[in-house]
Amino acid sequence: MSEHDKIVILTGAGLSAESGLSTFRDEGGLWAQHRIEDVATPDAFSKDPALVLDFYNKRRAQAAAAHPNAAHYALADLQQNHPGEVILITQNVDDLLEKAGAQPIHMHGALASALCFHCENRWAFTGDMHQTTPCPACGRQTVRPDIVWFGEMPYCMDDILTHLETCTLFASIGTSGRVYPAAGFAQLAQDIGAQTIELNMEATSPQFHARRIGPATDTLPKWVSDLLQR
Numbered sequence: 001m002s003e004h005d006k007i008v009i010l011t012g013a014g015l016s017a018e019s020g021l022s023t024f025r026d027e028g029g030l031w032a033q034h035r036i037e038d039v040a041t042p043d044a045f046s047k048d049p050a051l052v053l054d055f056y057n058k059r060r061a062q063a064a065a066a067h068p069n070a071a072h073y074a075l076a077d078l079q080q081n082h083p084g085e086v087i088l089i090t091q092n093v094d095d096l097l098e099k100a101g102a103q104p105i106h107m108h109g110a111l112a113s114a115l116c117f118h119c120e121n122r123w124a125f126t127g128d129m130h131q132t133t134p135c136p137a138c139g140r141q142t143v144r145p146d147i148v149w150f151g152e153m154p155y156c157m158d159d160i161l162t163h164l165e166t167c168t169l170f171a172s173i174g175t176s177g178r179v180y181p182a183a184g185f186a187q188l189a190q191d192i193g194a195q196t197i198e199l200n201m202e203a204t205s206p207q208f209h210a211r212r213i214g215p216a217t218d219t220l221p222k223w224v225s226d227l228l229q230r
């Protein structure tokens, strides 16, 4: 078994790319099709809630129809079979890691969840969200996607920082490392002496101690099998 007793993994849109879900900054990605300020900020939602709800309804339907790929299953395998702790932090809002049997921390929220901006109730949600969708707790029509928009604080940051301060290995998988605070996690891990590795289609930063370049469905199963020393 690997010598690492606590592994922290950060995943991004590249993990779900081979399941058919668009990334953000690759050619033709989501931010080539939509302006962030139109669909992914609190101002956007107050200006044109129908447009924002439609953007997330389409992504929720695509994610619901998607299937986990070999990379998702490899991470579930690692989390279930590694002797030490394996903390999976995802920037992704799809539920493909859950469908593969993993238990991720969704720092940017989840498409399969709804949030009431009146009473802050959160509930599992499928299908299309409308301005008239009532909150099951307070009954008001004050529902929004349970997504962390630009300018909002990511979820679970206290827990995430505690995990980063105590890990022995940090892996960054399928993320361009362009959005903070996630983009700063590798440096935080490195500062406390953890080994760091990047598994991505291209190198995003020289700071990683190790790197495996290629599609996640190829690099991840091999990396997990090395860690589990099969």
Ligand code: APR
Residues within 6 Å of the ligand: 011, 012, 013, 014, 015, 017, 018, 023, 024, 025, 026, 029, 091, 092, 108, 173, 174, 175, 176, 177, 178, 179, 199, 200, 201, 202, 204, 214, 215, 216, 217
């Ligand atoms: N296998 C591995 N990596 C891949 C694959 C693949 N099949 N396809 C693409 N990638 C890599 C790309 O090389 C790129 O570095 O995945 C990364 C995707 O980067 P982004 O599109 O920027 O997505 P991400 O890093 O997850 O974005 C972070 O930005 O817009 C916000 O909230 C949004 O969570 C998102 C955050």
